[in-house]
Amino acid sequence: MEATITAAYLRLYHCKGIGQLQFSRLLKQAGNISALLDSSDEWLQSLGMNPGQISLLRRSQGSASMESKLEEDLCWQQSQGNAIVGYESADYPPLLRTTDFPPPLLFAVGDASVLSAAALGIVGSRKASEYGGRNAYWMAHELSHAGLLICSGMAKGIDTQAHKGALAASGVTVAVMGTGIDICYPSANRKLAEQIAVNGVLISEFPLGSPPRASKFPQRNRIISGMSLGTLVVEATAHSGSLITARLAMEENRDVFAFPGCISSQLSRGCHRLIKEGAKLVEEPADILEELGMKSKAGESREATTNSTGKNPDAEAPSLNEDEASIMRLIGGNNCLMQTLLDGSGFSLQQLNALLLHLEMLGLVRAEGGRFSCTNPAL
Numbered sequence: 001m002e003a004t005i006t007a008a009y010l011r012l013y014h015c016k017g018i019g020q021l022q023f024s025r026l027l028k029q030a031g032n033i034s035a036l037l038d039s040s041d042e043w044l045q046s047l048g049m050n051p052g053q054i055s056l057l058r059r060s061q062g063s064a065s066m067e068s069k070l071e072e073d074l075c076w077q078q079s080q081g082n083a084i085v086g087y088e089s090a091d092y093p094p095l096l097r098t099t100d101f102p103p104p105l106l107f108a109v110g111d112a113s114v115l116s117a118a119a120l121g122i123v124g125s126r127k128a129s130e131y132g133g134r135n136a137y138w139m140a141h142e143l144s145h146a147g148l149l150i151c152s153g154m155a156k157g158i159d160t161q162a163h164k165g166a167l168a169a170s171g172v173t174v175a176v177m178g179t180g181i182d183i184c185y186p187s188a189n190r191k192l193a194e195q196i197a198v199n200g201v202l203i204s205e206f207p208l209g210s211p212p213r214a215s216k217f218p219q220r221n222r223i224i225s226g227m228s229l230g231t232l233v234v235e236a237t238a239h240s241g242s243l244i245t246a247r248l249a250m251e252e253n254r255d256v257f258a259f260p261g262c263i264s265s266q267l268s269r270g271c272h273r274l275i276k277e278g279a280k281l282v283e284e285p286a287d288i289l290e291e292l293g294m295k296s297k298a299g300e301s302r303e304a305t306t307n308s309t310g311k312n313p314d315a316e317a318p319s320l321n322e323d324e325a326s327i328m329r330l331i332g333g334n335n336c337l338m339q340t341l342l343d344g345s346g347f348s349l350q351q352l353n354a355l356l357l358h359l360e361m362l363g364l365v366r367a368e369g370g371r372f373s374c375t376n377p378a379l
Helices: 003-013 020-030 033-037 041-046 051-058 064-077 112-116 130-145 158-168 187-198 216-226 242-251 266-276 285-291 302-309 322-331 338-345 349-361
Strands: 082-086 105-110 119-123 149-152 173-176 200-204 230-233 255-258 365-368 371-374
Touching: 003 020, 003 033, 003 064, 003 082, 003 105, 020 033, 033 051, 041 051, 064 082, 082 112, 105 112, 105 187, 112 200, 119 130, 119 158, 119 216, 119 242, 130 149, 130 158, 130 285, 149 158, 158 173, 158 187, 173 187, 173 216, 187 200, 216 242, 230 242, 230 266, 230 285, 242 255, 242 266, 255 266, 255 285, 322 338, 322 349, 322 365, 322 371, 338 349, 349 365
Parallel strands: 119 149, 119 230, 149 173, 173 200, 230 255
Antiparallel strands: 082 105, 105 200, 365 371
């Protein structure tokens, strides 16, 4: 945006007499900041503005405090990689613009142009189990590889694993922060934030210097759901904040997906509740891609594996050496990530790849969506 346009946004953004909700509603009605400032008093009054607020809107210069904040923001924007993205900017997330309460502006660090890409939100518990963390990483990795922008909140647990999975796939990811853009929270994710700024973007609607506050995170969640085609909840308790994100997605008529878990786990209660209420149950990345009308780049299906190897997966297993048998036992009835097999087997990556390739050629193991499973776990 032009400097004068950015300054106009910031002046209203920091105006104490005009709240963010009202600013958002005015922008949606006017379409852009110039049209808003040129609007008649009568039109503004019809949208609920009183004469005092209209006077504030017309001011070409605000209070000393406001002008100081404006200068601070403009100075911040001069640093490489920093941007202020207004509602009318080409980089503003197009789906977010259609929501009931789009942020008037976003502070961004990284490549703001990726915000216009098709996105999927992935959220879940901060106290994720190993099962939940692995699945968040897996889903983000495969969906990012398929071309989706992975959107999450950079919190501990599921969010962190979602961002890492996207980055590992050489994809892009956006972190929606519940603090000022210049404050990394949690601080343990500082290195992750730096990686996202290089291979994606961090965004925040909150003023520079805003500390973490509990009330800000539900507000942040509406951006995750609002800019995304759908939201996947990987793991959540019955009272998880992730359910707020899912509810907001439903209210915006967006797809909601949920990953099932163990029925005895508290971390599965939220997902199971969503599934009961109509969320789409997800077992693999292809479920989401199919729903969104996108083509999967995942591995071959079971049938394709059978056809390409010429082996019947239901046939009796051939004789295996000790190393191959140990991999089969490790996989069992699970869908295992490569890292899980590396950790559990003690083999090097080169050794493990060779063993898995041989087992695939025998028709005993299939690779699908970045995971390995037995074609017939009973063998």
